[in-house]
Amino acid sequence: MAMIDLNDLYYFSVVVEKRGFSAAAEAIGVPKGTLSKRLRALEQALGLRLANRTTRKFSLTEAGTDFHAHCLRVMNEVRNAEQAAQARLSEPVGRVRVTCATGIVRMALDELLPPFLAAHPKIDLDLLTSSRYVDIVEEGYDIALRSHTEPLQSSTLIARPVAQTRVVLVAGPMFFAHGPPAEPYELEGVAGMQLTRRDSGSTWLLHASDGRTATVSYHPRIRCNDAPIAKLAARAGLGVVALPAPMCKAELTDGRLVRVLPDWHIPRGTLSLVFPSQRGMTQAMRALLDYLAEALPAFLND
Known part of the structure; x- marks a missing residue:
């Protein structure tokens, strides 16, 4: 089997995330034709068809679905390696990906996040507001804020309760x-x-x-x-x-x-900060976790 170009894993992940070549090309500034060519090269290297594509629709094959799950983990590890290197800098730097329900934003985050980002100009933030249960490991998020009445059950995630x-x-x-x-x-x-x-x-x-x-x-x-x-x-x-x-x-x-x-x-109800592990945590992620753990109780406890 031919050696896989790791760049192709990234291109493949973006095409899947954006559900097609056109949106992926616009998102990362790589020509649509190049993305299509790299996907073909990846399929040839693997000896598998990963996706069905027509002029109107892009969908994964069963093999493509399985392969994409592994790609997400690889991309997450690459991002962790990059952030771990950046964490050696004295000032927190890097991108933190956060997900929570819309209601939590309305209750607190809309007021708390702007001053945090103003105080940390080298930290960037991706915020997904969604009421669905986001798998932060599979989807590559660093932190989730979750409201719950029963203890959260997970053997792979750390839950840090911050407010009642x-x-x-x-x-x-x-x-x-x-x-x-x-x-x-x-x-x-x-x-x-x-x-x-x-x-x-x-x-x-x-x-x-x-x-x-x-x-x-x-x-x-x-x-x-x-x-x-x-x-x-x-x-x-x-x-x-x-x-x-x-x-x-x-x-x-x-x-x-x-x-x-x-x-x-x-x-x-309990609001918890949920994250994969302490291992590989960047300074940027730790700074946001510590800030939210200190600031959220003032907004939500009474």
Whole structure:
């Protein structure tokens, strides 16, 4: 078998990421024809067809899918090697790739990240806001911020809890036309917004200050994986939603939302910084982790 050109692994990874030659060529400034030629050379070196391509569609073969997974790990190791060399410099430098849900950006990151980047001019940031469960190892991310109510289960990732966020039930001010409920049982079957996370369901577990508990089932009028959308739906009077208190602080202050059963509370949610390992961590990545671990509690704890 012919020796593989490692540059071709990079070109192949970009073409797959961009789902075609044209977008990949635009992204990295390499002619489309060159990318097509290098993919053919890679296939010849491997003796395998990696992709099906027409003028309109690019898709991976089964062999291509398996090979791409290995390419991602190789590219990640190359990037780690580059960043490890850069980490020897006295000032943090390099690119950090972060992923989190949109709601976390709205609660804190939109205010926290600009001053961090201003204080570290040699650190660059890739931020993916997504409500899907991103595999940070397979997709090459350095840090994920994850909200959860149950302990995170992973043998390969480190989770660093940084904040305990109060979760409240809220609704639009006109949703309860005949007056707000006084006891949990009055909410049974109410229209609600279900945030479809990995640990979610269509019930709310409520606790009172005197130790009483109640479980309330609700009708999921809307299921979505984006907390800001659920908040907008509640403001529109479509139902009740459980949200982190910092996310709806402004709306509760100006009356666009109201607390539902304010004497009861939902178990606090945990926000954790998740990353692959301490091994190979760059100064840039460590600087961002330490900054967020210190700054996030002020925004999210109460």
